[in-house]
Amino acid sequence: MIKSNIAVKLFLSLLLIVPLIGSAGQVNAEDDITGHPMEEQIRALISQDIMKGYDDGSFGAYDKISRVQFASLISRSLNLEPDTTQNFSDMPSDEETINRIQGAAGAGIITGYQDGTFRPYQQISREHMAVMLKRALDYLQVDAERATLRFADNDLINKDYLEHVSVNVYYKIINGKTINNQQYFAPKEASTRGQAAKVIYELLNTIKAETEPVPDEEDPEKPGTPEEPEEPEEPAKPEARYGIGSFTAAGEMFVEREYATYNEALSAYKGSSGKYLTFGESVIKMNTGIALTVPSPTSSLTNVYNESMTSAWTYVVNDTELRYLDADQDKVKVQVGNKIGYVKHSNVKLIPFSVLEDRSSYSVNASGELVHRVYMNSRDSAASYIAGPAPDSLVQGQTYYSWDGATFYDANGRQVAEGYQYFQHLPARSTTNYTAEEIDQYIIDELKRLEERNPNSTVYKDAYKRSKLVGLGKHLKKVEKEEGVNALMILALAQHESAYGMSERAQTYNNLFGLRVYDDNPANDYFETVQDNVDELLNEFWNKNYIPPTGPHANGAAFGHKGYGFNVKYASDPYWGSKAAGHMYRIDKALGGKDLKNAEQIGITTTTGLNIRTAPELTDQTKLFTYPKTDMPVIIKGEATGASDIPWVKIISDVGVNKEAYVSGHYVKVLPIVK
Incomplete structure (x- = not known):
């Protein structure tokens, strides 16, 4: 129950004059709220001016919500007055948002981090949302009850947040998710605007339900707010079954007939034309379309397996479009990059091309x-x-x-x-044509351009003075010579991962590359200097795990994509390799295009177990190393004549620095590079 104090009385008096929670107002059938699972809650908060839409008239219920946006919602919901003594080092610039943050901070709902930051624009996770909601109840002095947590992913909840989660679960402010007859909380999953509306709605209803009648000092006989009747439980949903379906003109799935087993439904599907094999309301087999990855209760990533589903060889973030090839009862066959893989049905949503509204x-x-x-x-x-x-x-x-x-x-x-992008497939054992001085000048010029293009941005203000990239050219050329990794490749990755050396992680931790920062377990490794960070990238990651053919993450020593290259195991973004290579292309373009104009010839191996040799000879003594996998990008330096009739090709070795090697030309395809 709520204990009486001045702040609580003021809040409750305001709560009594706003529209009753649940009065959704007029429904506009053409907006993007109609039909949303949280439509009632969204409309209730809109009617009370707690939430608003965008200037274009949309609400964006599926948009991710940030820490500052959610804190502002709570502040606005509870009508919190700003406490001007509460400040963080990374406050937004607009006054209204500052007031909302100071209101939430003054109420103890947000506390920030040990370094004095609030990190307002980070997406808020479900467990962090639970923390703020529990603190809101604490502020209003609710003697909160706790539920016993029985989620399958209890171990993934931060131990410091278990109490916060249990309070939210007790009051059904945040509920779990049922998947395969198990309950999950999904603590690390990012929250959306629609989900935020739902929990704020439930928070306010909880406060109402837990409020003792507050006597009016002038009229002590005035009755309190009556309790609202409990809503009847929803009837259990019927068990999902296999079926045959089609899509209506509005793009809705219509299940025409259901079957007791998968095989019965499969036979009917094979004998149909233009139909889809379904399970419940989901498509599980079709002719053509995309397999769109979706998050699981415990991870935002989708693993891609071999055909036996015993080993995952790569992974992608949710909302990734994969090429659908086929499916059976247990798995979906997809194309990822240039490779074939298999994913679980629970990790993808199959969408036929005919009903796709848009695509990449x-x-x-x-x-x-x-x-x-x-x-x-x-x-x-x-x-x-x-x-x-x-x-x-x-x-x-x-x-x-x-x-x-x-x-x-x-x-x-x-x-x-x-046509292949040169910088996306260029092996790391290459050399840029630019000097340290040219690289340093490019960095300064580009940082100044960034500030000019973003005149109102606090991030890029004085970037040419503050960026962690400034003066890095000499060290990049040093490691290029000593460690055998292209200096521009390192710089391109630093730009991509650190917002040109201006990200919080770069500025605070000298971490330009997001080293040891993972999608579901973010971390911050501190480095004394950015030079130390570069050395760590090469010594502990690239030259140890990614470039050597026997390295644990060896899939080709180029940026690549999800089929081959660093991208296979380096990042969950399927376009990470292409984006990083795009930075490299723009650096080269800004410096005059010398690298692309003088491009190396790039080939790619076409078989597994390919031996690379120190000389164009088939002897045990000439074997240098073996590529266990196919599709390994190599720099071709020309043809070579050996003792046999094999058309030998001279290449740059992935083992050692500036070493040449030889391989049979039968197993190397020259890539058509776009210039």
């Missing part, structure tokens, strides 16, 4: 560059970046599609081009 695509800009537009289905939004020069056969004004960024198809599915 490629186009050509006015400068003849390849623009990759990455569509995010869950948010119905997109972001674009320049990958490099476009293949000549692609024309401006047309839309193209590709699963690996190298083979392109038109809207009818016909292949129209093949």
Whole structure:
């Protein structure tokens, strides 16, 4: 129950004059709230001016919500007055948001981090949301009850937050998720605006239900707020079954007939035309379309397995479009990059091309560059970046599609081009044509351009003075010579991972590359200098795990994609390799294009167990190492003549620094590089 104090009385008096929680107001059938699972809660908060939509009239219920946005919601819901003594080092610039943060901080609902920051724009997780909600109850002096937590993922909840979660679960402010007859809390999962509306709605209802009648000092006989009747329990949903279905004109799945077993449904599917095999209301087998990855209760990542589903060889973040190839009762066959893999049904949503409203695509800009537009289905939004020069056969004004960024198809599915991005497939054992002085000058010039393009940004203000990239050219060229890794490749990754050396992690921890920072377990390793951070990248990651052919994450010594290269095991973003290579392309372009104009010839191996030799001879003494996997990018330095009839190719060895080696030309394909 709530104990009486002045703040509580003021809040309760306000609560009595706002519309009753649950009065949703007029429904607009054309908005993006109608039909949302949290529609009632969203409309209730909109009607009370607690939540608002965007300027374009949308609400964005599936958009992720940040720490500052959620704290502001609580502050606005409880009508918290700003405490001007409460400040963080990374406060936003607008006054209204500052007031909301200071109100929540003054009430003890937010406390910030030990370094004095609040990190306002980080996405808020479910467990951090539970912490703020529990503190809101504490502020209003609710003698909160606790539930026994029986989630399958209890161990994933931060032990310091277990009490906060248990209070939320008791009052059903935040509920778990039922998957395969098990309950999960999913503590690390990022929350959306719709979910935030739901928990704020439940918080206010909880406060009402737990409030003792508060006597009015002038009229002590005034009755308190009556308790609301309990809502009847929802009837249990019928058990999902296999079926055959089709899509309506509105894009809704309609199950036409159900079957007792998978095999019965499969037989009916094979004898149908234009139908889909379903389980419940989900498609589990179709002719063509995409397999869109979705998060599980315990992870935001989707593992991609071998056919026996015994070993995961890569992983991708949720909302990734994979090419659907086939499916059976247990798994879905997909294309990831240029490779074939298998994913669990529970980790993907199958969407036929015929009902796709939008998808990721490629186009050509006015400068003849390849623009990759990455569509995010869950948010119905997109972001674009320049990958490099476009293949000549692609024309401006047309839309193209590709699963690996190298083979392109038109809207009818016909292949129209093949062209590989140089910097995406260039092996790390290469050398840039630029000097340390040129690299340093580029860094200064680019940082100044960033500040000019973002005049109102506090992030890039005086970036050319504050960035952790400033003066790094000498060390990059030093490690290029001594460690055998291209200096521009390191700089490109630093730009991509650290917002040009201006990210909080770079500024605070000298961590330019996100080392030891993972999707579901973020960490911050501190380095004395950025030079130490560069050395750590090479000595403990690239030259130890990724470049050597026998390394635990060896899939080719180039940025690559999810089929081969660093990207297979380095990052969950399927386009990480392409994006990092895009930075490398733009660096080279800004410096005059010398690297691309003088491009190395790149080949890719075409078989497993390929031996690399110290000389063009088939002897035990010449064996240098073996590529256990196929698709290993190599730098080709020319042809060589040996004692046998084999067409030998001279390459740069992945083992050692500046060493040449030899391989049979039968097993190396020359990549058509786009220039």
